[in-house]
Every structure is written in C-alpha cells, then in structure tokens.
Amino acid sequence: MKNNPIGVFDSGIGGLTVLKEIMDVLPNEDIVYFGDTARVPYGPRSKETVTKYTFQCINFLLTKNIKAIVIACNTATARSLDKAKEKYDIPIIGVVEAGAKTAASITKNKKIGVIGTEGTINSRAYEVEIEKIDPKISIIGKSCPLFVPIVEEGWADTDIAYMAATRYLQDLKNENIDALVLGCTHYPLLTNTVAKVMGNSVTLVNPARETAKDLKNVLMKEGLLREENKTPKYEYYVSDGPDKFKQIGENFLKKTIDNINLVEIHRY
Amino acid sequence: MKNNPIGVFDSGIGGLTVLKEIMDVLPNEDIVYFGDTARVPYGPRSKETVTKYTFQCINFLLTKNIKAIVIACNTATARSLDKAKEKYDIPIIGVVEAGAKTAASITKNKKIGVIGTEGTINSRAYEVEIEKIDPKISIIGKSCPLFVPIVEEGWADTDIAYMAATRYLQDLKNENIDALVLGCTHYPLLTNTVAKVMGNSVTLVNPARETAKDLKNVLMKEGLLREENKTPKYEYYVSDGPDKFKQIGENFLKKTIDNINLVEIHRY
Numbered sequence: 001m002k003n004n005p006i007g008v009f010d011s012g013i014g015g016l017t018v019l020k021e022i023m024d025v026l027p028n029e030d031i032v033y034f035g036d037t038a039r040v041p042y043g044p045r046s047k048e049t050v051t052k053y054t055f056q057c058i059n060f061l062l063t064k065n066i067k068a069i070v071i072a073c074n075t076a077t078a079r080s081l082d083k084a085k086e087k088y089d090i091p092i093i094g095v096v097e098a099g100a101k102t103a104a105s106i107t108k109n110k111k112i113g114v115i116g117t118e119g120t121i122n123s124r125a126y127e128v129e130i131e132k133i134d135p136k137i138s139i140i141g142k143s144c145p146l147f148v149p150i151v152e153e154g155w156a157d158t159d160i161a162y163m164a165a166t167r168y169l170q171d172l173k174n175e176n177i178d179a180l181v182l183g184c185t186h187y188p189l190l191t192n193t194v195a196k197v198m199g200n201s202v203t204l205v206n207p208a209r210e211t212a213k214d215l216k217n218v219l220m221k222e223g224l225l226r227e228e229n230k231t232p233k234y235e236y237y238v239s240d241g242p243d244k245f246k247q248i249g250e251n252f253l254k255k256t257i258d259n260i261n262l263v264e265i266h267r268y
Numbered sequence: 269m270k271n272n273p274i275g276v277f278d279s280g281i282g283g284l285t286v287l288k289e290i291m292d293v294l295p296n297e298d299i300v301y302f303g304d305t306a307r308v309p310y311g312p313r314s315k316e317t318v319t320k321y322t323f324q325c326i327n328f329l330l331t332k333n334i335k336a337i338v339i340a341c342n343t344a345t346a347r348s349l350d351k352a353k354e355k356y357d358i359p360i361i362g363v364v365e366a367g368a369k370t371a372a373s374i375t376k377n378k379k380i381g382v383i384g385t386e387g388t389i390n391s392r393a394y395e396v397e398i399e400k401i402d403p404k405i406s407i408i409g410k411s412c413p414l415f416v417p418i419v420e421e422g423w424a425d426t427d428i429a430y431m432a433a434t435r436y437l438q439d440l441k442n443e444n445i446d447a448l449v450l451g452c453t454h455y456p457l458l459t460n461t462v463a464k465v466m467g468n469s470v471t472l473v474n475p476a477r478e479t480a481k482d483l484k485n486v487l488m489k490e491g492l493l494r495e496e497n498k499t500p501k502y503e504y505y506v507s508d509g510p511d512k513f514k515q516i517g518e519n520f521l522k523k524t525i526d527n528i529n530l531v532e533i534h535r536y
Binding site: 038039040044145146149150152153155158159160163164167 | 306307308312413414417418420421423426427428431432435
C-alpha cells in the first residue's frame, strides 16, 4: 500500500498547481492526476451535480490503486469533501482547509482577504473554515473573473495582468488586510503580479502549498509514506482535449507532461 | 397572431445585444427574452445537450404565445438551429447565417476574420456558412477568451480591453483581412476597442444587427409584422441570478431592465 500512487483530481488544469507542490513536498511518490476537462468548470453547477462528478473522479482514481486522494479543486472541496469522506475509506484531503488554517495563523490584525472565482467566493468556503478557527477574524472576499483566462493565455506576468490585479485588489488594499488567500488553483501563477500590487505588508497564502504539506502529514500519520527511493512515476488522465491540457498545463507545472490519456469519466 | 410577441433566447446575457438591435429595428414589437443563466455557457456542452436545452428554451417561450423565435446564441445556433427548424412550426432565426451573409457580401479581397469564444471558433460555424456562399473566401478564426469577462466586468472601454485586443487581433491584421465578424454576442460592446485596433481598412460585422434585419424580413414575408402602433412590452425571464442579470444586462441593453422573472427551465 505504501508504494501505491496518490490520486489527485480537479475540474481541469488548475489542480496542476497543487500537483506541482505535492511533487515538491513528496518527491518520492507516484501520482495519478485526473483533470475533468470535458466538464470544466464545476463552479456554476449544483451541489448534487458536483458531488456526482466528484464521486466519478474518485471512482476512476480508485481503479489506479491509489492510497490517498487530493481534491485539488475549490468547488469540489467546498461542495463535496464531506460527502466523499463519508463514502470512501481512504484518506481524502481537500484544498480549502489547509489554506484557511494557514491564513488564520498568519493574520495579526485579523483581516484576511480571499480571492477566487465567483463560485468560490459566493460559496463562502474559506470564510466558513476560517470562522471555525477564529470567529473574530473578518474576511473580505473578492472574485476576479479575468484571472483564470489571463493565466490560461500565459499572460500572468504581463501589463494586462497587472492592470486587472490593480482594479480587483483595490478594495482589499483599502480594507488593510494583512493576509491574502489565493483561493483558486490558477492563482499561484499570478503570485508575482498580486504581490507587486498588494505590497510587502500582505502575506500571500497559497493553499496548494499548504495542502501538499497537509497531505504529507496525513500520509505519515497513516504510515503510508513511500519508502522506496526511486524516480517517481506520473500519469495524467483527462476527459477531453489532451493537447490543450499539455500546452497550458506545462506552464502550470513547469515541466514536460507526457503520458496523457483520455477517460470516459461518465462511465465511472 | 401579428400582435403576439417575439421570443428571443440565449444561454445568458449576451443575447441582449441581439435584443437591443431587434428593439431598434422593430420598435413596435412586444418581446419576451429568456436567458438560461443557470446553464451558461453552452459552449463546452455536447451537441445533444445543447439541443435539449434549446428545445426547452423554445418550449418555454411557446407558453408566451410568441409568433417567431430568435436564437440569440452562437452555440445554440451552430448546434441546434436545423433540428429546431425541423421540430417547430414557427419562424426560427439563428444568429450565424445573417452575419455570415453580410461578411461575404462586404469582403473585397476575400479574406474574412471571425472572432468568438473558443467553442464558436472550434465549431467553424461561420466558416461553414460563408463557404456555402463563396468557397473562395478564406476565413481566419481567432478565439478571444478574455473578451467575455472583460465585457461582463464593464471594462470594454478600458486600457485592459485595448491591450487584450491588440494581442488577440495581431494575427488577423497580419493576414490582411478586410472584414471582421464579431462572432460572440458579447463582442458588440467591444466595437470601439476592436475598431481602434483593426483600423479603417477593416469593416466590422455585427451579426446581432444583421439578425434583427433578417427577422424583420421574415416577419414581413410571413405577414407577421405588428400593425398596432403602441408602446411595446418587454418581459425578461432567467433561470438563475436575476440581480446579476439586471446589473450586467443594463450595460448591454443601454436601458433599464424591469420585469425579470425566474423560470425552472428544466421543467419545459
């Protein structure tokens, strides 16, 4: 079991920023990634539909003999993590909790900003988690609809990104937050741009990084860390558009993506 | 029958640019607009699903005693107009054909550009229509994923829009096109920005405008033009988020939107 792969899934390619951190924090582990590119985005879909899709993703990954699951998607985590934990018997880690915990531990003035897609911001997923930890913290959410297409175009470090960030983040600057959660899996690619706009007084929290650390802790606690010291194997599965996945994804992962296979996910 | 309303639908709010042109070309007519905001966007969905949704939109509009239908959505037109015309007995006008016809009649050097969402560009919907008219015309398509969120943010006339347009349209400028189809219902709001980038030698074609003129012709031919000269009645229906529809939609329509009602569209 220890030598089995970890399963990671997202509604598309955004989860590759989480995968990247897992590769970094757990360089020994084999990983199977599934991107549900045929049904992206999950954000506008109902809770029932997202839960059905989440279960299908997990069912597929289970056929690869995985030892743990990371839901590398904010929407799927917010809407379906609890249900998935009830239904399945292996460790399942979502992408919201770790980021919320870190943000709550960092803030000194108890003012945290959260940026994400409209779906994530409206779901108040980070707010709910942070309130559990410290109800005195106030959270200011802001959706940034241009950020995902900017990242997917490869424009994260352009003037366009900087100008969009300046517009989106002005309210958060005015509110004097001291921690900012990058609450969308695409956003870590905008770290430089967002940091430039927000300035030194605001600490950026990357939930992808925190989730990878959380995963390591869970694997250690469960005695599931891989012990063999060998080159890890990475496999990629998508439900549509492997070429686009490769083209955009390599910019997310900062490495070559080979071994991409198509899956008919609705069969699972 | 002549005094019955016209039905117009889209996957969301984009179709309001078509509605605006219809109001302008046919100022006498009552209109019922339906925006399927719960299931937007149609672009990534299969042909079968889009056809099912299209039929549901039409079934709903038929309960309002409409005399003609305008499919104010590029995806629904490309994937389902033929099937809808087979199934229903009233005049149905799509948004692609009229734009294609106008572009083909305008071009002198037989080089037309088409911009739209990734779904529309990949569907080659305009290409297919233009080839039917003149197979010697070459068509250069370009998807512009940032344009829809830019318009929805109300940023159509900002530097961000201009910089994005400059990047997206460079290839089309290099190809020396002399006509450019705004192949997405959101894009007419970017007319000034796109015109500034493309320059005087390129004529912009707004399919929304052409569709409204087409509709007028069809109604005249069928003897369905309204004869009463009275203030027209406009009704709006959406499947989700009436507040957002009002807020963004008024910028599309350049007038106040009242009378917005929620519809459970999956029941139709």
